[in-house]
Amino acid sequence: xxxxxxxxxxxxxxxxxxxxxxxxxxxxxxxxxxxxxxxxxxxxxxxxxxxxxxxxxxxxxxxxxxxxxxxxxxxxxxxxxxxxxxxxxxxxxxxxxxxxxxxxxxxxxxxxxxxxxxxxxxxxxxxxxxxxxxxxxxxxxxxxxxxxxxxxxxxxxxxxxxxxxxxxxxxxxxxxxxxxxxxxxxxxxxxxxxxxxxxxxxxxxxxxxxxxxxxxxxxxxxxxxxxxxxxxxxxxxxxxxxxxxxxxxxxxxxxxxxxxxxxxxxxxxxxxxxxxxxxxxxxxxxxxxxxxxxxxxxxxxxxxxxxxxxxxxxxxxxxxxxxxxxxxxxxxxxxxxxxxxxxxxxxxxxxxxxxxxxxxxxxxxxx
Numbered sequence: 001x002x003x004x005x006x007x008x009x010x011x012x013x014x015x016x017x018x019x020x021x022x023x024x025x026x027x028x029x030x031x032x033x034x035x036x037x038x039x040x041x042x043x044x045x046x047x048x049x050x051x052x053x054x055x056x057x058x059x060x061x062x063x064x065x066x067x068x069x070x071x072x073x074x075x076x077x078x079x080x081x082x083x084x085x086x087x088x089x090x091x092x093x094x095x096x097x098x099x100x101x102x103x104x105x106x107x108x109x110x111x112x113x114x115x116x117x118x119x120x121x122x123x124x125x126x127x128x129x130x131x132x133x134x135x136x137x138x139x140x141x142x143x144x145x146x147x148x149x150x151x152x153x154x155x156x157x158x159x160x161x162x163x164x165x166x167x168x169x170x171x172x173x174x175x176x177x178x179x180x181x182x183x184x185x186x187x188x189x190x191x192x193x194x195x196x197x198x199x200x201x202x203x204x205x206x207x208x209x210x211x212x213x214x215x216x217x218x219x220x221x222x223x224x225x226x227x228x229x230x231x232x233x234x235x236x237x238x239x240x241x242x243x244x245x246x247x248x249x250x251x252x253x254x255x256x257x258x259x260x261x262x263x264x265x266x267x268x269x270x271x272x273x274x275x276x277x278x279x280x281x282x283x284x285x286x287x288x289x290x291x292x293x294x295x296x297x298x299x300x301x302x303x304x305x306x307x308x309x310x311x312x313x314x315x316x317x318x319x320x321x322x323x324x325x326x327x328x329x330x331x332x333x334x335x336x337x338x339x340x341x342x343x344x345x346x347x348x349x350x351x352x353x354x355x356x357x358x359x360x361x362x363x364x365x366x367x
Contacts, residue, residue: 028294029249031197031286031301103136105145106241106345113344116366123274125232128263132276132367133343134237137261140176141168143238144258153246154289160244160252163287166192166298167242167254175222175260175281176236182226183320189221194301196294211319218321219307222260222279225320230267232274237261239345240280252287253303259345264323276367277323278310278342282349306349310342310364341365 114133121131129135137143146168149161173180173189180186185208193200207217217223224231240258247253259280265271284303288295295301313322338355342364347355 028290028292030294031194031288100136102138103239105138105143106239107145107147108241109348110346112346113341123263123276125265125272125274128232128274128276129237129261132237132261134239134261134276137237137239139235140238141172143240144168144171144256145241147242147244152244153250153252154291155252155287163252163254163300164242164244167256167285167300170283170285170300171256171258174220175258175279176238178231178234181222181224181231181236181262183223186221186223192299194288194295194299196296197301200302208319211317213317216317217319218309218312219305220281220283222262223320224262224264224277225318225322226267228267229264229321229323230271232263232265247286247303249292250289251293253284254287254300255282255284257282257345257349259343262321266325273325275311275323275325277312277321278364278367279312279321280308280342280345280349282306306353308340308342308349308352310340311367339363339365342367 117131117133123130123132146164149157149164151157152160155163170189170192173192174186177186177188180189190204193204195201203215206212206215207219211217238258238260240256242254242256244252244254257280259278262277262279263274264277265274283305285300286293286303287300290297293301309321311323313320313324316322340352340356340363343366
């Protein structure tokens with residue numbers, strides 16, 4: 001779309017592409033996630049790290065043990081495993097589990113972590129969020145705060161509203177869609193990513209075929225191996241918010257910071273031990289001006305993405321979240337990293353990673 005919402009004529013679009021290929025001055029640029037990397041400086045600096053907005057390269061950090069903590073190019077990845085005996089639940093078919101009135105949607109970063117629930121409350125098939133702060137969180141996209149639209153950068157108010165709607169669509173298709181959670185390829189979510197962002201397209205092409213630490217689909221998508229894990233109920237609890245500002249070249253830069261709580265059981269018939277996998281993702285996307293950046297209508301370019309996972313597996317690199325149950329939890333040794341509260345949204349993802357430093361594995365204080 002052009003300025004004011006008018007579609008760009010085919011002749012203009014072809015001219016943009018020709019000029020871009022020829023390197024003409026003023027031609028649209030091809031976006032690169034590698035040019036928009038998460039800053040490393042989490043362990044090296046004592047003060048606030050240089051943010052991802054600075055677009056500095058991020059050296060890779062290899063995790064070890066059951067909880068992995070790592071940063072890869074253009075991606076921040078923090079995986080937190082659960083301490084034995086502290087695992088609880090996830091999904092649910094009934095909203096709040098009778099544990100208080102639902103919380104208002106999050107509009108700003110909270111000042112502190114949610115209060116600790118009384119001891120001894122274990123999740124069940126009927127109440128998979130029992131004993132968890134998520135019992136009062138919103139269901140699906142209802143738990144994600146989206147701000148009012150205003151004219152920003154190259155976009156009118158109506159165009160910003162549409163970009164925010166599509167941003168929420170991406171969150172739903174990548175982290176809430178039942179088929180994707182069951183292991184299907186997130187085609188609808190991928191369709192919203194700029195196809196001209198070559199490094200990201202290379203990552204997507206590799207991640208589902210040959211998952212690795214660098215090319216891991218879990219960096220952007222939540223997936224369980226259907227043959228091993230079954231979701232409980234039809235509700236994913238969420239808490240988070242969307243913010244936006246004017247970015248480079250007049251783009252509308254949208255930041256999403258959302259925590260998803262998934263209750264699961266083993267796929268085997270008759271399984272009733274409910275555990276929770278908790279995933280917090282910060283995804284920054286750029287809704288670019290097609291007069292300045294090579295893009296397609298209705299798609300965004302990825303700026304950065306960071307992930308913090310509790311009870312999703314560590315160094316398994318299968319492309320699926322792999323929660324631990326019962327005896328598996330009991331045999332896992334405690335992590336060598338700091339204790340982490342997966343429900344604490346008072347700290348930014350940068351702060352969470354800075355605290356983790358170079359430790360290989362952390363320990364979740366609750367689930």
